[in-house]
Amino acid sequence: MQHGLSFDVAHLLAGSLVLISFMLLYQDRMLALLNVFAAQAVVLAASVAWQAHIQEAPHLYMTAAIALLFKGVAIPMALRRIVRRLGIHREIETVVGVVPTMLAGMALVALSLVVMLRVAAAANPLAREDLAFALSVVLLGLLMMVTRRNAVSQVVGFMSLENGLILAATGAKGMPLVVEISVAFSILIAFIVIGIFLSRIRERFDSVDIEALDRARGERR
Amino acid sequence: MITALVLSGIAAHLAVSVLAVILRRHAAATPVTYGLSAVVSAFLMAVALIRLLGGGGDDPVVLPLGIPWIGAQFRLDALSAFFLAVIALGGIGASLYAIGYGRHEPEPQRVLPFYPAFLAGMSLVLIADDAFSFLFAWETMSLASWALVVSQHRDPANIRAGYVYIVMASAGTMALLLGFGLLAGASGGYAFADMRAGTLTPTTAAFVLALALFGAGSKAGIVPLHAWLPLAHPAAPSHVSALMSGVMTKVAVYAFIRIIFDLAGTGAWWWATVVLVFGAATAVLGILFALMQDDLKRALAYSTIENIGLIFVGLGLALAFRGNGMSAAAALAFTAALFHVLNHSAFKSLLFLGSGAVLAATGSRMMDTLGGLIHRMPLTAFAVLVGAVAISALPPLNGFVSEWLTFQAVLLSPDLPQWDLKIIVPAAGAMLALAAALAAACFVRLYGVSFLGRPRSDAAAEAREVDRWSVGVMLGLAALCLALGILPGLVIDALAPVSEAMVAGRLPAQATTAWLSIVPVAEGRSSYNGLLVFVFIAATASLAALVIHRLASDKLRRSAAWDCGFPDPTPATQYTAASFSQPIRRIFAAVIGARERVDMPPPGDMRPAAFAVEMRDMVWDGLYQPVASGVSAVADRLNRFQFLTIRRYLTLVFAALVTLLLVLAIWP
Numbered sequence: 001m002q003h004g005l006s007f008d009v010a011h012l013l014a015g016s017l018v019l020i021s022f023m024l025l026y027q028d029r030m031l032a033l034l035n036v037f038a039a040q041a042v043v044l045a046a047s048v049a050w051q052a053h054i055q056e057a058p059h060l061y062m063t064a065a066i067a068l069l070f071k072g073v074a075i076p077m078a079l080r081r082i083v084r085r086l087g088i089h090r091e092i093e094t095v096v097g098v099v100p101t102m103l104a105g106m107a108l109v110a111l112s113l114v115v116m117l118r119v120a121a122a123a124n125p126l127a128r129e130d131l132a133f134a135l136s137v138v139l140l141g142l143l144m145m146v147t148r149r150n151a152v153s154q155v156v157g158f159m160s161l162e163n164g165l166i167l168a169a170t171g172a173k174g175m176p177l178v179v180e181i182s183v184a185f186s187i188l189i190a191f192i193v194i195g196i197f198l199s200r201i202r203e204r205f206d207s208v209d210i211e212a213l214d215r216a217r218g219e220r221r
Numbered sequence: 222m223i224t225a226l227v228l229s230g231i232a233a234h235l236a237v238s239v240l241a242v243i244l245r246r247h248a249a250a251t252p253v254t255y256g257l258s259a260v261v262s263a264f265l266m267a268v269a270l271i272r273l274l275g276g277g278g279d280d281p282v283v284l285p286l287g288i289p290w291i292g293a294q295f296r297l298d299a300l301s302a303f304f305l306a307v308i309a310l311g312g313i314g315a316s317l318y319a320i321g322y323g324r325h326e327p328e329p330q331r332v333l334p335f336y337p338a339f340l341a342g343m344s345l346v347l348i349a350d351d352a353f354s355f356l357f358a359w360e361t362m363s364l365a366s367w368a369l370v371v372s373q374h375r376d377p378a379n380i381r382a383g384y385v386y387i388v389m390a391s392a393g394t395m396a397l398l399l400g401f402g403l404l405a406g407a408s409g410g411y412a413f414a415d416m417r418a419g420t421l422t423p424t425t426a427a428f429v430l431a432l433a434l435f436g437a438g439s440k441a442g443i444v445p446l447h448a449w450l451p452l453a454h455p456a457a458p459s460h461v462s463a464l465m466s467g468v469m470t471k472v473a474v475y476a477f478i479r480i481i482f483d484l485a486g487t488g489a490w491w492w493a494t495v496v497l498v499f500g501a502a503t504a505v506l507g508i509l510f511a512l513m514q515d516d517l518k519r520a521l522a523y524s525t526i527e528n529i530g531l532i533f534v535g536l537g538l539a540l541a542f543r544g545n546g547m548s549a550a551a552a553l554a555f556t557a558a559l560f561h562v563l564n565h566s567a568f569k570s571l572l573f574l575g576s577g578a579v580l581a582a583t584g585s586r587m588m589d590t591l592g593g594l595i596h597r598m599p600l601t602a603f604a605v606l607v608g609a610v611a612i613s614a615l616p617p618l619n620g621f622v623s624e625w626l627t628f629q630a631v632l633l634s635p636d637l638p639q640w641d642l643k644i645i646v647p648a649a650g651a652m653l654a655l656a657a658a659l660a661a662a663c664f665v666r667l668y669g670v671s672f673l674g675r676p677r678s679d680a681a682a683e684a685r686e687v688d689r690w691s692v693g694v695m696l697g698l699a700a701l702c703l704a705l706g707i708l709p710g711l712v713i714d715a716l717a718p719v720s721e722a723m724v725a726g727r728l729p730a731q732a733t734t735a736w737l738s739i740v741p742v743a744e745g746r747s748s749y750n751g752l753l754v755f756v757f758i759a760a761t762a763s764l765a766a767l768v769i770h771r772l773a774s775d776k777l778r779r780s781a782a783w784d785c786g787f788p789d790p791t792p793a794t795q796y797t798a799a800s801f802s803q804p805i806r807r808i809f810a811a812v813i814g815a816r817e818r819v820d821m822p823p824p825g826d827m828r829p830a831a832f833a834v835e836m837r838d839m840v841w842d843g844l845y846q847p848v849a850s851g852v853s854a855v856a857d858r859l860n861r862f863q864f865l866t867i868r869r870y871l872t873l874v875f876a877a878l879v880t881l882l883l884v885l886a887i888w889p
Binding site for chain 2: 108111112114115118119139142143145146149
């Protein structure tokens with residue numbers, strides 16, 4: 001019964017992550033997008049903490065704390081400041097319409113489930129479901145990066161992709177803390193670099209639409 | 222211990238290479254580098270001979286380098302020792318020669334550092350005992366020789382030669398890499414010992430054969446992979462040409478033997494047909510092209526292709542006999558091939574060094590600007606004559622012995638059970654006979670046009686004999702050619718452990734045969750005595766000279782020669798290289814793609830008549846050009862991917878990921 005409960009809760013949390021990824025896909029306002037992203041980070045932290053509890057791996061609490069602190073609070077706040085300062089909080093941009101994006105997202109989730117069922121047929125069901133959800137989150141994050149034009153939402157897509165990686169990493173037993181911390185820090189560094197680039201792009205082109213970059217390179221789409 | 226000695230010799234080569242970099246501006250750099258290279262080569266020669274003649278264990282050495290769980294493994298077995306001796310022989314000759322010849326080098330600092338590294342790379346290939354070390358050494362050899370090919374970089378032709386060479390060398394290495402991958406199998410046993418222990422399915426083994434033939438053949442110059450060789454070998458300085466042609470192609474032969482005879486296990490009998498067909502085609506086409514060249518060094522390079530073909534025919538025969546369990550016949554064919562390896566490295570080194578001497582003395586390597594050099598450079602002319610006779614396979618020199626042994630093996634083919642082989646082997650033998658005859662014509666032409674007759678240019682008329690080092694080395698190699706021809710029994714006995722290891726059979730010991738004869742199969746069947754032939758030729762020639770001198774010399778009258786109606790004959794009226802080869806060019810016009818155009822003005826027209834020969838290498842047009850244009854077309858298409866938008870790049874990555882996942886999901 002204990003096993004059943006722990007399995008269900010883990011399933012619920014991981015499933016919510018996928019759901020929030022879908023929500024990210026159809027957000028068309030910057031600030032709403034950031035809010036949803038923060039929510040995803042909070043759910044991720046909860047999921048990781050639950051994994052720490054059922055795996056009896058205290059170092060995972062650390063990972064949960066990092067996720068909550070950085071991705072749930074610090075990064076969304078910083079991004080919100082950037083958005084405000086750049087004055088793009090009203091901007092809407094998608095390359096592909098919402099409906100095709102959502103359909104593609106569903107296909108991706110189905111694909112990742114099929115793949116995981118085949119590949120990890122021998123693994124225990126908990127780890128397998130976890131991996132399937134994690135892969136879905138990664139793919140949805142990538143899909144978001146592909147379908148958006150604004151640099152800020154690409155950053156969000158990238159961060160959400162990384163959430164999927166953390167979910168996968170914590171689902172697997174015995175992943176050393178060092179790996180998780182280094183992943184977290186590399187994401188942080190990436191965020192800083194991208195943030196700097198964002199302001200540079202803004203200064204130069206008066207916009208964070210990445211197509212401005214392409215125009216600057218003298219290309220047509 | 223003995224492998225460690227070889228490794229220390231290779232390290233010494235590399236140290237000399239570093240020393241050459243340090244000394245590069247110094248006047249003493251040339252003699253010091255080449256002198257030390259010769260000393261190290263002599264040391265390696267001694268080690269190789271100790272292993273080959275003295276026997277002893279293989280003595281593997283594992284260094285903690287390379288791939289972590291394999292290490293860098295080295296081993297000197299009998300096969301390696303034989304090839305190491307061949308390389309060291311070429312190394313000693315070319316190094317000593319270059320002490321004198323290197324003085325003509327315009328930019329020695331472009332040659333000196335790479336020369337010892339080249340020797341080191343070749344030696345390292347031979348003792349490598351795992352795929353990683355082997356390929357590493359192989360690439361060291363390729364890159365060092367590439368640097369030597371482009372050392373005279375002011376000539377755009379050399380740069381082009383270097384480009385073609387590096388492309389072919391990379392493709393060959395790629396093939397070898399894949400071949401080793403197949404041999405290692407899924408378990409990844411990259412040590413040669415693991416490969417030997419493994420078994421291959423027939424399909425895998427066939428792929429290994431194809432890849433080995435491509436990888437080693439592209440380095441050795443098997444037709445149709447030979448196109449780089451006549452460009453690259455002549456482009457290097459002459460002593461390096463001697464090494465590349467005489468020695469590096471042998472390293473490629475070694476690679477083929479190591480993979481096919483040693484690592485791939487006992488193959489199917491039809492392997493032999495593939496090797497025989499390629500070998501025979503290589504021999505005939507190589508020598509046909511050699512006959513058409515006006516450039517001394519290029520003709521020699523094409524002749525190398527012919528000899529490689531001959532060696533591969535020998536190896537093909539050995540495969541045929543081994544596949545049918547006829548170990549004595551296999552040993553005969555295998556020994557013949559290895560003997561030819563040794564012989565070719567001796568006389569081809571000699572001939573390239575001779576062409577270097579001609580180049581140094583006259584500044585030209587085009588035959589049509591030479592002529593009459595026998596009067597100006599008698600010692601060089603004598604040495605090159607010996608080399609030319611040897612490579613034309615005339616007794617009593619060494620070329621004859623190995624070709625004779627090959628033909629002895631061909632004559633054993635009726636014992637083979639397969640009808641395919643019964644037909645192909647004699648056909649290959651016939652091709653070899655054709656190649657041998659054409660080789661004689663080629664070297665009569667080469668020697669006659671360059672050294673005999675009257676000088677065709679002022680440079681040739683004022684040529685001077687080259688320095689003592691060069692002449693000494695050339696005469697030494699000529700003496701070696703004679704010695705190998707007179708004492709073949711010693712070589713055959715030395716090769717016995719090699720053929721024992723590779724084809725599980727050996728020729729009967731020749732040391733006990735009376736009067737230095739060799740008896741490869743049985744006394745009643747065939748035997749050859751080089752000493753007797755030599756003594757006979759020497760005696761009859763001396764006798765004839767004596768008789769002529771005694772009886773005819775005092776009848777000598779001096780008068781004006783009949784001038785055929787041309788009162789002031791210019792040297793241009795002599796036979797030229799092109800006119801000498803014209804009959805053969807016409808006969809084989811379809812094979813070599815030669816077209817003659819005669820422009821004869823009608824009577825009354827004052828313009829001069831013109832004659833032009835156009836030669837098109839069909840391999841180049843039919844194989845290389847389509848491949849090259851295909852690659853560049855694909856590259857042009859792919860070039861567009863350099864200029865995508867950021868989002869498109871992301872989409873590309875995304876699409877690739879999803880595709881791979883789909884494959885994973887659908888894969889049965």
